[in-house]
Amino acid sequence: MKNIIFFVFLIVIIFSCKQERRDPSNFYYPAEWEPQEAILLGWAEREPGFFPLAADVARALEGSTSVIFVADTSENPMVFKEYLLEQGLDTAKFTFLSVPIRQSLALRDIGPVYLVNGLGEKKVVDFRWSYQDYFERFLIEKGIDADKAKSDVSFFDRNQKTDSLLAVKDGLEVITSDLNLDGGALEVNGKGSILLNEEWMFMVNPTSTKESMEQELQRTLGVHHFIWVGKGLVEDGDVSKFIIPGYIALGTGGHTDEYIRFANANTILLAWVDEEEKNLHPIHAENHKRMQETYEILKKAKDQDGRPFSIIKVPLPDLRYRPNVVVERWAMSDSTIGKEFFAPNQGVQVGDTLQYLSSSSYLNFLISNDKVLLPTYLHVGSSPEKEERVKEIFSTLYPDKKLVWIDATTYNWWGGGLHCYTKQMPKVN
Template identity: 35%
Template sequence: MGQKDTPLLPAEWDKQQAVFINYSGNSDDAVTTEKVHVVCRDIIRELAAVTQVYVLINEEFRPDSLRQLFDANGIQTKNIYLLPVYRLFSMGVPRDYGPMVVKNRSGGNKIIRFGWDYVGADFINPDTIWSKRREVIRDRYFAQMKQLLKIEVESSPLVLEGGEIEVNGRGTAMLVDSFHLSRNPYLTKKQQEDLLASSLGVKKTIWLREGPAEDPGVGRKSKIIENVYGNGVGGHVDEFARFVNGNTIFLAMPSKAEAQADPIKKITYDRMKINEAILKKSGDQDGRPFHIVHIPVPDVIPETHRIDTTNFQFPISALRHDFPEWRHGDSIQFMPAISYLNFLIFNQLVLIPKYWRPGFSERCKEKDEEVRKIFASYFPDKKIVQIDTWGMNLVGGGIHCWTQQVPAD
């Protein structure tokens, strides 16, 4: 395939025509689901005011009731398209699961269907029963996407989630090797780079080392330090390193003083220093050095949860199988997957997280404002909207994870 025929994944700041967002939930945990939905509605309100929004929902949800709820929350429903999806909650979020829409250099768009499995899955000895069921679910889903967007679907053998890759739309991509390589154990790094080139137009792949402590892996890795636990994926680049133009990268970086005072920030600081060194040595697809901007790490207070074996609720319900040593009456600290860099650029709009809430430090409020000003300086022609993403962060991810844009054709 010649370069002129190779599709390209556009940068997020390029022109977009629509956006997907998940509005799914666990039917067994209405409390946590509503915390997520509060954030989703805030995101949908901003997006629906300026574009078409495809809202993916559980099949059991009632579309009429949702429209009434959206109306009551000031959402412009004329731009809302509700799409019930089979087994949606089991699939995760559209940024990771798809669709990933690329532009053909000769004109028009198409969907790339990458391989996928849940974070923590065994790719060497897979569960064959689940694998067959998973592909049935995915076949139905991508058939819906093809019909909805009226564009073709092309499959790739590469396992890739949207949150684990960041592109500048000019040929450079960032991935995290500690996360990505383990999900493609039968492909060499060169084979993976070739597949990224043929499917997304990537000319240069930069392999970062690790993600922040605040986005831990699954299983026993969800223990961050001592008695503090999290519920992340353990290596999605959109939690800590993002392009904001062709060669400017925002990098989540605690200060040295913070690293000395906070053991969690110390882990993140050490990892980001390594990632920064990799970026400084790399340069973009044309060999130009990157301009790296340090973005603060939010100051938040972990939640305290008591283990009640008679009534397992999130996050205990999500973590208890990995920590059988927990006993009734024990308490743990739970750290959400926090980051100012889990943001979304959509045409003239930039949605970014904010974190201060009553009980948090004034420094947390100051950081919210500091970050807003940084974004405003890099996107002077766009509206910067801050959204409290706490309820979404609790279950892992944020604004960028829950959304997926469709580039203009």
């Protein structure tokens, strides 16, 4: 009997010590499946093609998670509200915010990174949005004077302030950081682990080291366990680089939310191309090679508690691309792309036809309080068998959440998806 009492006492002491190490005053970046206060959605009057996506996401979240629409101060909200009313949505149920912002359609990347703690408090981290500095270096590579390049990209300054402006509206303290880091490249499990695309992190922070980036992420996000993974998908590539001759992609260059996601604290989803499919197209072959590299990393990786991860391979939708003719300047349309988007060493000439890739992926999904919003590709001819497999995976992972399938192909052509378009605001504990 004494032995049993001693054993129970020992267990209680060990558990108490573990609890003491979890200081409730410490802030951390919560996982996406933790309770949410609201979802931020952007809209722009000059981009009415995104209105249907906004309405579909708002309709999917109605009744379970509040929606806050964000636009630039120059936009006329009545234009968008009238559209929502035409779609049968009650605009009185939504919040509409106006802040000086250039790219409201990319709130995932430029919006606030919300931190919470166990005392019911919330803060915001304001990282540098990566593209401004990257684009400045690109212009210098094209031969533009450094001072002029800095001036040319200054119109992006408003994007750098979006995080802080939205935080100030809510009266939240802001932690500032000089690290270039977009929200789409932040993938955490809420327990201290973070997935980082090594190539992308160094691409946007070329003068940093792993050690310095890890220290900054620990300071700002409260993470302490770092898993550096391989390259992203070809479809999410940088337009100034040819990965496969004749094919281009206007993506992020490798955000994690396009190819590798935490499904829960110990389960990782990885975009996948099967052996049978990899030889059908050079894009498939390259994606298979990249995902295999990350898979090998994940097989050896452990979580913050020293346990191996459960890894689930999620099929990619069928490849989508269209011909775009190269034209002068910075033009962009469904059938054209400007010569200025390309680096000098690419040898691109006006009149060339390049195959433009859609950034299609089932892993660009959003978890909300009681639903999982997923992109569907059946209506554009993608494999029903693949989508059925995706449905099985997510139904098993989230049996208590409803799966809502949404057409996000408009955003795919602009290098993103559902997750890029949305930004969750966590509830305080």
